[in-house]
Amino acid sequence: MRTLRDGQIGETVTVVKLHGRGPIKRRIMDMGITKGVTILIRKVAPLGDPVELNVRGYELSLRKADAEMIEIQ
Amino acid sequence: MIKIALVGNPNCGKTTLFNGLTGGNQYVGNWPGVTVEKKEGLLQGHKDVTIQDLPGIYSLSPYSLEEVIARGYLLQEHPDAIINIIDSTNIERNLYLTTQLLELGIPMVLALNMTDIIRKRGDVIDTCELAAKFGCAVVEISALNKEGILEAAEQAILLAQTKMVPKPLALFENKIEKVIGEIETIIAPQVVAGESRWYAVKLFERDQQIVKMLGLEPATTELIGKLVAASEDQEDDDAESIITAGRYGYIAQVINRIVHKAQAPGTLTVSDKIDRIVTNRILALPIFAFIMFCVYYISMSGVGALVTDWVNDEFFGEMVAGNLSAWMESAGCAEWLTGLVVEGIVGGVGAVLGFVPQMLILFLMLSILEDVGYMSRVAFIMDRIFRRFGLSGKSFIPMLVASGCGVPGIMASRTIENDRDRKMTIMTTTFIPCGAKMPIVALFAGALFDGSGLIATSAYFIGVAAVIISGIILKKTKMFAGDPAPFVMELPSYHMPYATNILRSTWERGSSFIIKAGTIILLSSIILWFLQSFGYVDGAWEMVEDNNGSVLAVLGNTIAPIFAPLGFGKWQAAVASITGLIAKENVVSTYGVLYGFAEVAEDGQEIWSNLAADFTQLSAYSFMIFNLLCAPCFAAIGAIRREMNNAKWTAFAVGYMCGFAYVMALIVYQFGLYFLEGHWSLGTVAAAFCLATLLYLLFRPAPEEAAEAIDMKKISWNE
Structure with a gap:
């Protein structure tokens, strides 16, 4: 299974499924990361975490640990 | 209306x-x-x-x-x-x-x-x-x-x-719409007609708060639960995912038809271009350091310090207090009344209002950073470091500011959105030694350590260590567990700062401090003034010449034994710690008064020999640790009260700081005695016990993780 954590900087990926549960998953979905959406992996923070994504036309930052919940293609 | x-x-x-x-x-x-x-x-x-x-x-x-x-x-x-x-x-x-x-x-x-x-x-x-x-x-x-x-x-x-109410949209696939319709029918007797769609969707999402709010019969909730579970099986997804995906799906469809962009997708906006530099992997940290330096320099040591010194020394010190006491004396007021007004009220309140200009300058800059959009980048850059101790990346700014003064540091925590992170930041920020604590350090470094610079450096290390240890310990307590702070944060587009918003938010923060924190400070200053100015001399209640005969000294004598295990069981130490509550630099002047000097230099040079006789290096260090970490001054406590908006939390925060300071000083002093002098006592056992407890609290597994592992789907629906 490939997750968002494995994505490369500058890569555009499509979300297949969200794993995990509870508030964090809900929050990720509320921010627009849902099944089928495309995400551009913009950059990684200077200290290596979190990552910056472009999703649904805006910039979102996400910790790598949480990015693991997002299965991509 | x-x-x-x-x-x-x-x-x-x-x-x-x-x-x-x-x-x-x-x-x-x-x-x-x-x-x-x-x-x-x-x-x-x-x-x-x-x-x-x-x-x-x-x-x-x-x-x-x-x-x-x-x-x-x-x-x-x-x-x-x-x-x-x-x-x-x-x-x-x-x-x-x-x-x-x-x-x-x-x-x-x-x-x-x-x-x-x-x-x-x-x-x-x-x-x-x-x-x-x-x-x-x-x-x-x-x-x-x-x-x-x-x-x-x-x-x-x-x-x-x-009363034109919008008609609910059919956002979801037909199958899901049908189930929601069924839920609406089931709950129809309990809810107002116009709101049934909202409740039905929330029940579909298994929203426990709504279940509680409606007070549905167990049989009804079970029925709804079955309907939802059937849909979940059919879609091979959980209910919340089905709903959010449905909403976004509908929006994407509409957007496609109504939004016509002039530029090709992927074109970088100005904001994108700025961000490429500002959060660049190589440049981000130098830029961050530079901005933080500017914020700190301007508010704490540059303009801010200038204005604050003027307000404190010239305005409140000379103009208000000086003239007021002269006027009151000439008007023939009782000596105690002049003392109360000039030293108690003006002195106490002035000490607080003196911070206001500095604070306004700081808030002005923080508001600009917030309005421009840089604040969320601060969190983005610093998150990696701070989340390890259960704090937010945005905790960096309060801590930085607190190294100048804890009061604006605490107030700066307001930029942290998450309630848990904010409370934790408020509780730990004042561990960072502020400007007013440095005279204490200088006093003891001069008196007992030949003015070694290592002592001051170690004060900062102790402060940072206290923040880290507290962060990890508190993160695992019940009060802070169970509410994990997701770091899923928007990085808004940069834009030009908007003057009205900035000035307004600066003023709101400043004035709320003056009003709310001011009251607690006024009250405590007056009480403390009475305690240190009055006492029984030769069996008569009167105003005392120096603190030696005051009620405060009696109080100090009473509580002094508490500090004996920390190595400073003398009443002077207790009294100095208490007057430190008005302002930390008072510790130095109080010692001056107690040793019979009317006035001492900021680092208390005159009393070094007295201190050297009363303290050993170890007990001095222990006293220093206690005073660096224990309850901050009244102004900071007032700020904590203002930001926590809750008396219990304020009490908990102050109690925690005092307890933590005591334990730390105990551990250092008792183990110091043991290793330096081979001295073993009951205190050593107590210190060992405290250390063991501390280590347990530090390294125990976080209790919340066990709870989180429970599958939400498996939890009984009619809980």
């Missing part, structure tokens, strides 16, 4: 719109019992229309404090209309909240904000089609330029008067 609620995402221009609609006519407070700000005001030109500003939210989920407050207000207070403000440059995600608001059965206007930017870019949004697809009125506005904002308000008033 018409009540209009202002609802929208964070960073959508809601504050600007609110200020534009209400003008100066605002009331700023807190939502009951929480640290979330509550603002309301009268619509300009309408005495019978109130505008209620709700916290900026992305959704109406039950998981974040702001969202729970917003939906609680909407459901229970039933505003007459909603103005849903939308950032047109980020319309897709902004409309997600809209799809939820439409279900509430409240008349609603969509205010498309930042349309000036859309026009500048050459983009077009088909508002007629948007109104048709969402079934509610749409008004184009620019809150910044005050375009269309009154039209939006008029529209909302009109809808409120005609």
Whole structure:
């Protein structure tokens, strides 16, 4: 299974499924990361975490640990 | 009276719109019992229309404090209309909240904000089609330029008067719509007709708060649970995912038809270009360091220090206190009254008001950073370090500021959105040694350590260690566990700072400190003044010449034994620690008075020999640790009270700091005795016990993880 954590900087990926549960998953979905959406992996923070994504036309930052919940293609 | 609620995402221009609609006519407070700000005001030109500003939210989920407050207000207070403000440059995600608001059965206007930017870019949004697809009125506005904002308000008033409720949209696939329809039928007896869709969708999402709120029969909840589970099996996804995906799916469809962009997708905006440099992997840290240096330098050592020194020494010291005491003496006031007013009230309150100019300068800069959009980049850059101790990346700024003064440090924590992170930051910020604690360090370094610079350096290490240890320990306690702070944060577009917003937010923060923190400081200053100025001398109650014979000295004698295990059981040490509560640098002057000097230099050079006789290096170090970490000055406690908005939390925070300071000093002193002198006593055992407890609290597994592993789906629906 490939997750968002494995994505490369500058890569555009499509979300297949969200794993995990509870508030964090809900929050990720509320921010627009849902099944089928495309995400551009913009950059990684200077200290290596979190990552910056472009999703649904805006910039979102996400910790790598949480990015693991997002299965991509 | 018409009540209009202002609802929208964070960073959508809601504050600007609110200020534009209400003008100066605002009331700023807190939502009951929480640290979330509550603002309301009268619509300009309408005495019978109130505008209620709700916290900026992305959704109406039950998981974040702001969202729970917003939906609680909407459901229970039933505003007459909603103005849903939308950032047109980020319309897709902004409309997600809209799809939820439409279900509430409240008349609603969509205010498309930042349309000036859309026009500048050459983009077009088909508002007629948007109104048709969402079934509610749409008004184009620019809150910044005050375009269309009154039209939006008029529209909302009109809808409120005609009670035109938007028709809920069929957002989901037919199968899901059918199930939601069935749930609506099941709960029909319990809810008002217009709200049934909202409750049905929430029940589909297994929203436990709504289940509790409706008080459904176990049989009913079980029936609904079965329906939902069947849909989940069919879709091979959980209910919340089905709903969110459905909403975003509908929006994406509409957006495709109504938004026409002039530029090809992927074109970088100005904001994108700025961000490429500012959060660049190599440049981000130097830029960050530079900005932080500027903030610190200007507010703490540059302009801020200049103004503060002037207010403290010249204004309150010479002009107010000096003239007042001369005037009161010439008017023949009793000596004690002059003392109370000049030393107690003016001295105490002046010590606090002296911080105000410095604080305003700091808040001004923080407001600019926030308004420009850099604040969320601070969190982005620093998150990696701070989240290890259960703090937020944004905790960096309060801690940095606290190395100058803890009061604005605590107030700066307001930029942290998450309630848990904010409370934790407030509790740990004052561990960082502030400017006023440095004289204590200098005093002991000079008296017992030949002025070694290592002592001052170690003070900072102790402060940082205290923050880290406390962060990890507190993170695992019940009070902070179970509410994991997701770091899923928007990085808003950069934009030019907007003067009105910045000045207003600076003033709000400054004035709320003066008013709320001021009262607690005034009271405690007066009490302490009485304690140290009066006492029984030769059996008669009178005003004492120096603290030696005061009630405070008696009190110091009584509590001194508590500090014996820390190596400073003399009453002078206890008294000095107490007067340190007014302002930390008082520790030095109190020692001066107690050793019979009327006035001492800032580092207390005159009393070094007295101290050297009373303290060993070890007990001096222990005293220093205790005073660096224990309860901060009254001004800081007042700020904690203001920010926590809760007396219990304030007491807990102060109690925690004192307890932590005591334990740390105990461990250092007792183990020091043991290793340096081979001295073994009951105290060593106590210290060993404390150390073991501390290590256990530090390294025990976080209790919340066990709870989180429980499958939400498996939890009984009718819990």
